[in-house]
Amino acid sequence: MRGAVLTPDGVRAIDARLERAGLLDPAMEVAGEAVARAVQERWPTGRVVLLAGGGANGGDALVAARHLLAAGRSVTVLARPSTHPLTRLNRRRLRAVRGEVRPLTPASLNRAARGATVLVDGLLGTGFRPPLRDDLARVIGALNARDRGPDVLAIDLPSGLDATRADLPGEAVRADVTVTFIGPKPAQLFGDAAAHGETLIVTPLPVPAAWIEDVQVAARPDDAALGALLPVRTASAHKGTAGRVWIVGGDPGTVGAPALAGLGALRTGAGLVTVHSAADVPLVTPELMAQRHADLRAFLTASDVRPDAVALGMGLGPDAPALAREVLRWTVPTVLDADALQPELCGHGHDRCLWTPHPGEAARVLGVSTLEITRDPLAAARALQERLGGVVVLKGGPSVVARSGDLSVSTGGHPGMASAGMGDTLGGMLAALLAQGLPAWDAARVGVRLHARAGERAARTFGYGLGATDVAHEIGGAWADLRSAGPRP
Numbered sequence: 001m002r003g004a005v006l007t008p009d010g011v012r013a014i015d016a017r018l019e020r021a022g023l024l025d026p027a028m029e030v031a032g033e034a035v036a037r038a039v040q041e042r043w044p045t046g047r048v049v050l051l052a053g054g055g056a057n058g059g060d061a062l063v064a065a066r067h068l069l070a071a072g073r074s075v076t077v078l079a080r081p082s083t084h085p086l087t088r089l090n091r092r093r094l095r096a097v098r099g100e101v102r103p104l105t106p107a108s109l110n111r112a113a114r115g116a117t118v119l120v121d122g123l124l125g126t127g128f129r130p131p132l133r134d135d136l137a138r139v140i141g142a143l144n145a146r147d148r149g150p151d152v153l154a155i156d157l158p159s160g161l162d163a164t165r166a167d168l169p170g171e172a173v174r175a176d177v178t179v180t181f182i183g184p185k186p187a188q189l190f191g192d193a194a195a196h197g198e199t200l201i202v203t204p205l206p207v208p209a210a211w212i213e214d215v216q217v218a219a220r221p222d223d224a225a226l227g228a229l230l231p232v233r234t235a236s237a238h239k240g241t242a243g244r245v246w247i248v249g250g251d252p253g254t255v256g257a258p259a260l261a262g263l264g265a266l267r268t269g270a271g272l273v274t275v276h277s278a279a280d281v282p283l284v285t286p287e288l289m290a291q292r293h294a295d296l297r298a299f300l301t302a303s304d305v306r307p308d309a310v311a312l313g314m315g316l317g318p319d320a321p322a323l324a325r326e327v328l329r330w331t332v333p334t335v336l337d338a339d340a341l342q343p344e345l346c347g348h349g350h351d352r353c354l355w356t357p358h359p360g361e362a363a364r365v366l367g368v369s370t371l372e373i374t375r376d377p378l379a380a381a382r383a384l385q386e387r388l389g390g391v392v393v394l395k396g397g398p399s400v401v402a403r404s405g406d407l408s409v410s411t412g413g414h415p416g417m418a419s420a421g422m423g424d425t426l427g428g429m430l431a432a433l434l435a436q437g438l439p440a441w442d443a444a445r446v447g448v449r450l451h452a453r454a455g456e457r458a459a460r461t462f463g464y465g466l467g468a469t470d471v472a473h474e475i476g477g478a479w480a481d482l483r484s485a486g487p488r489p
């Protein structure tokens with residue numbers, strides 16, 4: 001599974017199986033060769049400096065050095081002492097083809113880096129355990145201090161990052177490109193840590209897909225797989241069969257939120273969208289039906305009409321939990337967003353619920369700080385799902401979708417999407433997918449990606465500052481993109 005997200009435990013488990021099968025050496029060879037190939041493609045001329053640490057990450061660097069030498073490149077290798085058998089073997093192999101290996105110190109690094117085109121960081125990979133020892137901290141400090149020096153390519157993970165964490169444990173290599181193996185690690189997807197390796201090249205290794213599935217912490221389905229989940233409308237469909245969505249939201253002062261959710265639902269194909277609100281919702285989208293209720297709770301309690309799906313909470317105000325409880329009794333597919341994301345609703349959901357917190361709302365539900373959520377979004381999504389049940393979308397860049405025993409990460413989107421109203425539109429989109437019959441898990445995974453893709457398209461037109469309506473208008477194009485996507489190369 002190429003889209004797998006791995007942690008060091010997973011990498012170690014795969015390594016152990018490779019070792020038992022006598023395949024660790026070929027895997028390191030493939031890894032090192034991929035690094036050499038990336039260097040050749042991106043920096044085809046000039047001298048290459050490779051830094052090899054004592055573990056298998058250093059072994060990858062030594063293999064890369066051998067392939068670069070064979071390609072006729074000028075190569076300088078600076079290495080730390082190693083006790084790792086494969087790393088030592090690859091040092092001997094490098095020497096056998098006249099590759100010179102010199103000791104790595106801050107001074108030798110500074111000398112070698114002068115006039116080099118690219119530095120390859122093979123110091124620490126998934127085997128690093130913080131805190132960083134002083135001698136290596138000095139080397140990494142010297143490497144980062146070279147602000148006008150050569151570019152940096154990191155092997156597997158920029159050295160100094162803890163693969164499992166989205167924050168920075170201390171000094172870590174700033175890399176222009178990272179060649180990572182099998183799949184990204186959490187540090188390469190989330191937070192400040194992800195910013196340390198700007199471009200990520202994911203390289204497969206010769207490992208059976210089943211071994212990877214056994215240990216992956218999250219899946220990262222590609223656009224082709226997600227596009228195949230999108231509903232298909234028959235020629236005989238009419239508005240009553242295309243999905244009836246109710247948006248329950250809005251309060252004086254926050255009436256835009258349910259209108260944006262309604263727009264998202266319409267553009268995602270819902271046949272009939274009604275906004276139920278205690279306030280007057282502006283009819284900026286005349287296709288929406290807006291119903292104002294003097295007593296919204298009494299209306300929901302008395303109603304014996306059931307829509308195909310509900311999105312509840314957008315701008316709904318302090319009554320949201322009480323109103324949510326009424327709607328949850330219906331057990332129709334329900335998106336719970338914004339003001340409905342309250343700890344008091346834990347235990348009141350059902351299997352067809354889809355909860356969509358951003359990190360602040362997630363922190364409120366779990367009773368922790370927002371920092372605790374953003375430091376480890378995978379763990380946070382898992383904890384939220386255990387507390388709330390159903391399916392959870394922990395929104396962010398990237399978002400994490402969780403159901404019982406399963407996590408999926410959705411990358412993409414655009415930084416301009418960090419603006420008010422964006423989540424309201426997503427909530428409406430998810431309700432529309434639920435109303436068209438998708439199970440919550442599928443609706444969440446494809447809906448989040450559809451929204452992100454629409455954002456990518458809107459950014460081409462509007463650039464940096466994106467509004468939720470700009471993104472909503474691109475949903476149709478994003479839909480076509482996912483439908484026509486091929487498998488990830």
Ligand SMILES: NC(=O)C1=CN([C@@H]2O[C@H](COP(=O)(O)OP(=O)(O)OC[C@H]3O[C@@H](n4cnc5c(N)ncnc54)[C@H](O)[C@@H]3O)[C@@H](O)[C@H]2O)[C@@H](O)CC1
Nearest residue numbers: 027028054055056057124125126127128129131132133156
């Ligand atoms: N299954 C896979 O994905 C494969 C991974 N490979 C490589 O293997 C790497 C993992 O190798 P290892 O497990 O040997 O680990 P690493 O090479 O990442 O790190 C181990 C080295 O780091 C040092 N170290 C650990 N904590 C430190 C600290 N706090 N301060 C200073 N030094 C510290 C150790 O003394 C040891 O020398 C991956 O990152 C990848 O580059 C490839 O070789 C092939 C297969």
